Amino acid sequence: xxxxxxxxxxxxxxxxxxxxxxxxxxxxxxxxxxxxxxxxxxxxxxxxxxxxxxxxxxxxxxxxxxxxxxxxxxxxxxxxxxxxxxxxxxxxxxxxxxxxxxxxxxxxxxxxxxxxxxxxxxxxxxxxxxxxxxxxxxxxxxxxxxxxxxxxxxxxxxxxxxxxxxxxxxxxxxxxxxxxxxxxxxxxxxxxxxxxxxxxxxxxxxxxxxxxxxxxxxxxxxxxxxxxxxxxxxxxxxxxxxxxxxxxxxxxx
Amino acid sequence: xxxxxxxxxxxxxxxxxxxxxxxxxxxxxxxxxxxxxxxxxxxxxxxxxxxxxxxxxxxxxxxxxxxxxxxxxxxxxxxxxxxxxxxxxxxxxxxxxxxxxxxxxxxxxxxxxxxxxxxxxxxxxxxxxxxxxxxxxxxxxxxxxxxxxxxxxxxxxxxxxxxxxxxxxxxxxxxxxxxxxxxxxxxxxxxxxxxxxxxxxxxxxxxxxxxxxxxxxxxxxxxxxxxxxxxxxxxxxxxxxxxxxxxxxxxxxxxxxxxxxxxxxxxxxxxxxxxxxxxxxxxxxxxxxxxxxxxxxxxxxxxxxxxxxxxxxxxxxxxxxxxxxxxxxxxxxxxxxxxxxxxxxxxxxxxxxxxxxxxxxxxxxxxxxxxxxxxxxxxxxxxxxxxxxx
Ligand SMILES: Nc1ncnc2c1ncn2[C@@H]1O[C@H](COP(=O)(O)OP(=O)(O)OP(=O)(O)O)[C@@H](O)[C@H]1O
Ligand SMILES: [Mg+2]
Numbered sequence: 001x002x003x004x005x006x007x008x009x010x011x012x013x014x015x016x017x018x019x020x021x022x023x024x025x026x027x028x029x030x031x032x033x034x035x036x037x038x039x040x041x042x043x044x045x046x047x048x049x050x051x052x053x054x055x056x057x058x059x060x061x062x063x064x065x066x067x068x069x070x071x072x073x074x075x076x077x078x079x080x081x082x083x084x085x086x087x088x089x090x091x092x093x094x095x096x097x098x099x100x101x102x103x104x105x106x107x108x109x110x111x112x113x114x115x116x117x118x119x120x121x122x123x124x125x126x127x128x129x130x131x132x133x134x135x136x137x138x139x140x141x142x143x144x145x146x147x148x149x150x151x152x153x154x155x156x157x158x159x160x161x162x163x164x165x166x167x168x169x170x171x172x173x174x175x176x177x178x179x180x181x182x183x184x185x186x187x188x189x190x191x192x193x194x195x196x197x198x199x200x201x202x203x204x205x206x207x208x209x210x211x212x213x214x215x216x217x218x219x220x221x222x223x224x225x226x227x228x229x230x231x232x233x234x235x236x237x238x239x240x241x242x243x244x245x246x247x248x249x250x251x252x253x
Numbered sequence: 254x255x256x257x258x259x260x261x262x263x264x265x266x267x268x269x270x271x272x273x274x275x276x277x278x279x280x281x282x283x284x285x286x287x288x289x290x291x292x293x294x295x296x297x298x299x300x301x302x303x304x305x306x307x308x309x310x311x312x313x314x315x316x317x318x319x320x321x322x323x324x325x326x327x328x329x330x331x332x333x334x335x336x337x338x339x340x341x342x343x344x345x346x347x348x349x350x351x352x353x354x355x356x357x358x359x360x361x362x363x364x365x366x367x368x369x370x371x372x373x374x375x376x377x378x379x380x381x382x383x384x385x386x387x388x389x390x391x392x393x394x395x396x397x398x399x400x401x402x403x404x405x406x407x408x409x410x411x412x413x414x415x416x417x418x419x420x421x422x423x424x425x426x427x428x429x430x431x432x433x434x435x436x437x438x439x440x441x442x443x444x445x446x447x448x449x450x451x452x453x454x455x456x457x458x459x460x461x462x463x464x465x466x467x468x469x470x471x472x473x474x475x476x477x478x479x480x481x482x483x484x485x486x487x488x489x490x491x492x493x494x495x496x497x498x499x500x501x502x503x504x505x506x507x508x509x510x511x512x513x514x515x516x517x518x519x520x521x522x523x524x525x526x527x528x529x530x531x532x533x534x535x536x537x538x539x540x541x542x543x544x545x546x547x548x549x550x551x552x553x554x555x556x557x558x559x560x561x562x563x564x565x566x567x568x569x570x571x572x573x574x575x576x577x578x579x580x581x582x583x584x585x586x587x588x589x590x591x592x593x594x595x596x597x598x599x600x601x602x603x604x605x606x607x608x609x610x611x612x613x614x615x616x617x618x619x620x621x622x623x624x625x626x627x628x629x630x631x632x633x634x635x636x637x638x639x640x641x642x643x
Contacts, residue, residue, distance in 0.1 A: 052595050055587065080597035094589050096610025102593070105606065110597035145610070146592075162596065 001068060003201045004028040004170055010061035011050050020046045022226035023062070028170070031198040035212055035237060036205045038223035039245050044205045045089050047223070048174045052086040053079050066170070081113035083169030087159035087176050089205075094146040099158070102146050103128060103165055110166060131164040135191045136184070152179035160191050171195065171202045177211040189214030209241040224249045266291030267388065269357075272350050281530045281562055282472050282501040288444060292416035294358040296387035298326040304382040305333060308410045312378060313436060313631040317623045319376040319406065326381055327360040327389045336375065338364040341394045345422045345450045349474060352448050355420040358390035366396045367403045374404040374621060381440065383413030390418040399426035404621050407435040409445065409467070416444040417468075423451040427481065430458040432620055436631075439468035441496070448474040453513075455481025462619050463490040463502070464628060466635060471500035479513040489518040491615040493635045494527035501530040504548075508541040517548035520615040522608055523559035524639060534566040537574050544574040552582040553611050605636045
């Protein structure tokens with residue numbers, strides 16, 4: 001069964017009559033990695049927000065089906081419990097909320113919603129320590145409030161740590177590579193690759209072919225002005241790197 | 254000028270004119286209007302069997318090891334106390350109405366002189382038991398000797414309808430340190446009027462934290478005077494208010510000498526129709542150079558009907574000082590709520606986490622781990638209670 005089925009999706013801003021997603025269709029099967037590339041402002045982050053349930057957008061047409069259910073009907077926390085995870089392009093800082101407490105409440109809320117047993121504190125600590133070590137996330141970072149005082153690259157790594165702890169079925173990575181240094185990029189990509197599995201799918205939004213050398217996609221899509229104007233395999237990313245978006249964006253105009 | 258106005262029934266019972274909104278510092282808390290029934294003073298009330306024990310057990314600090322002094326309905330309760338009063342004389346001459354009533358009506362209160370380093374916190378517990386409406390007034394006088402240090406908790410608990418008038422005078426000697434924590438958890442049908450008057454001498458360190466969560470009507474004044482150089486005072490507080498609760502805090506920090514630092518931080522959470530006010534005034538006297546005085550108040554409004562007013566004031570008569578103030582007021586940050594929900598945390602829980610984080614910043618000024626943990630537990634319970642009520 002298709003994991004995620006986006007059909008002719010149209011999205012506008014709630015308080016403005018501007019359509020941002022303009023007839024987007026995309027099917028993602030378990031095990032697949034889809035890369036989405038496209039010029040600034042083409043609607044990539046908007047798509048990721050609509051999938052994770054952020055307020056402020058209005059779907060005017062089309063549908064999104066996830067694991068056979070209407071995704072757009074669910075509140076964000078239900079989507080998360082059912083396995084949707086967005087690694088934010090700009091992870092936000094939450095002063096006063098300790099990272100470990102946040103992770104534990106998140107994981108156990110999801111487990112509870114799925115009717116699973118909550119994790120005990122020692123089991124939880126072990127899990128986080130293990131995942132943090134693999135992603136080079138220091139104990140010091142875990143002691144701080146969520147993302148507070150993290151550098152740009154540290155925030156991106158922290159997002160992937162959350163993903164590794166929560167083990168979602170649909171991972172949406174919004175420009176996780178931007179802001180990462182060369183070594184961090186490799187570590188993060190390894191972390192992401194470790195999560196690749198036959199029943200998990202990924203949507204990787206990026207501007208750079210380099211990330212796709214590490215996380216090799218099954219499909220590459222070009223998003224322009226709110227719709228997919230070209231799809232191909234990983235060679236499309238190379239072609240884009242060489243030629244830019246000009247020829248596709250003209251088509252879409 | 255008040256003589257011309259007919260006394261209200263409440264004023265008649267007290268024999269005092271109550272402050273009203275035409276007095277600038279009482280503009281948001283017109284006691285003349287808000288105190289709508291008589292609370293006669295000098296009423297001797299005996300606690301019913303079990304009341305004191307039940308209220309003591311309800312204190313957030315019941316589990317914190319402390320030397321306790323218990324006052325029931327304004328009288329020292331030897332049976333529940335571990336420490337008795339010393340002879341320390343009251344010296345503060347304050348002319349505000351709360352203090353004048355206190356001087357007239359106070360029946361008892363803690364009198365302590367601290368010498369040396371006292372590690373175990375001392376807790377004053379003020380308990381008012383359910384009886385007919387009346388004024389219960391207590392006055393505490395605390396002296397921290399030179400080089401001494403202590404942690405003192407003031408816990409106010411009660412049931413039924415009463416007006417609590419509580420004045421605390423504190424003198425902190427050279428090189429001395431006092432951590433003071435006050436929690437106001439009066440009965441929801443009570444009025445709480447308080448004044449803390451603190452004199453801070455050379456090189457002294459003073460930390461003050463006040464949690465305001467009880468009483469229907471609340472006015473707490475603080476007067477802090479620096480009389481010796483190189484002293485430092487951190488005054489913080491938190492409001493957890495709901496329903497129709499009204500809380501007004503007015504602090505006046507007087508930098509009378511050079512080289513002292515003061516910090517005020519208030520975090521106010523308000524739900525329902527609650528009304529919160531924070532008035533902070535920093536006065537830098539001539540010659541008090543190198544004064545470092547900052548104050549801030551932040552309000553989190555959980556409902557559209559809650560209201561918060563802040564009035565920061567600076568009065569500066571020296572030129573080489575660093576003083577400032579800031580005040581914010583708003584509801585929860587929607588991006589924060591969404592971030593937590595996007596990780597699977599249900600909305601109510603996400604909000605509770607964020608509210609706890611918001612007030613938690615004020616708890617951070619409390620040094621004692623056990624006391625801080627007890628405050629955090631109290632806030633968590635308050636939030637759960639709020640959610641349960643919907
Ligand atoms: N809340 C909003 N208010 C106003 N405009 C918005 C809002 N959200 C998105 N937009 C607009 O919608 C368009 C698409 O934005 P989006 O962030 O989805 O682009 P993107 O493809 O992720 O770009 P980038 O590559 O720069 O990250 C932009 O023109 C943006 O300004
Ligand atoms: Mg974007």
